[in-house]
Amino acid sequence: MEAVTITLTKPIPAHGKTLEELTMRPVTAKDIRQCGVPFLVSNGGNDQRVDAEAISKFIVNCAEIPMSSVDLLAPADWFAARGVILNFLMGSTPEAPST
Numbered sequence: 600m601e602a603v604t605i606t607l608t609k610p611i612p613a614h615g616k617t618l619e620e621l622t623m624r625p626v627t628a629k630d631i632r633q634c635g636v637p638f639l640v641s642n643g644g645n646d647q648r649v650d651a652e653a654i655s656k657f658i659v660n661c662a663e664i665p666m667s668s669v670d671l672l673a674p675a676d677w678f679a680a681r682g683v684i685l686n687f688l689m690g691s692t693p694e695a696p697s698t
Contacts, residue, residue, distance in 0.1 A: 600625040600690075603683045607676045613668035621680060623661040626687040630660045637684070649681065657684045 604622045611618050637653035655669050658680045662669075672680070 600687060603686075605676065605679045605683065607673070609673040609676065611664075611668050611671045611676075613664040618664070618668070621658075621662040621664070621676075623658070623680065623683050623687075624663075626657060626661060626684060630657055631688075634660060637688070649685070654681045654684055661687075 602622050602624045604620050606620045607618065634656035635650065635653045637650045637657065639648040639650050641648075655666065655677075658664070658669050658672075658677075659666050661684065662680065669677070
């Protein structure tokens with residue numbers, strides 16, 4: 600798998616710069632250990648939800664930005680990053696999501 604770059608709809612500050620895109624590296628087993636499994640399953644497996652806190656931690660690790668920058672992402676950008684993380688976890692290699 601290769602890194603995926605997301606063009607942000609709203610630039611964010613990180614590391615003293617203004618970022619207009621995020622490049623996210625593929626998820627590793629270490630990321631899963633540090634961030635947790637980002638799925639919440641209930642009702643016998645019929646109801647699945649994504650754990651927003653775990654996904655945000657994956658974004659911190661894979662985009663190498665601080666949580667304070669993740670907190671400033673526009674919702675559309677957070678969901679685009681979420682999609683990249685979930686695709687990495689499922690083993691697919693999507694094209695960069697459009698936001």
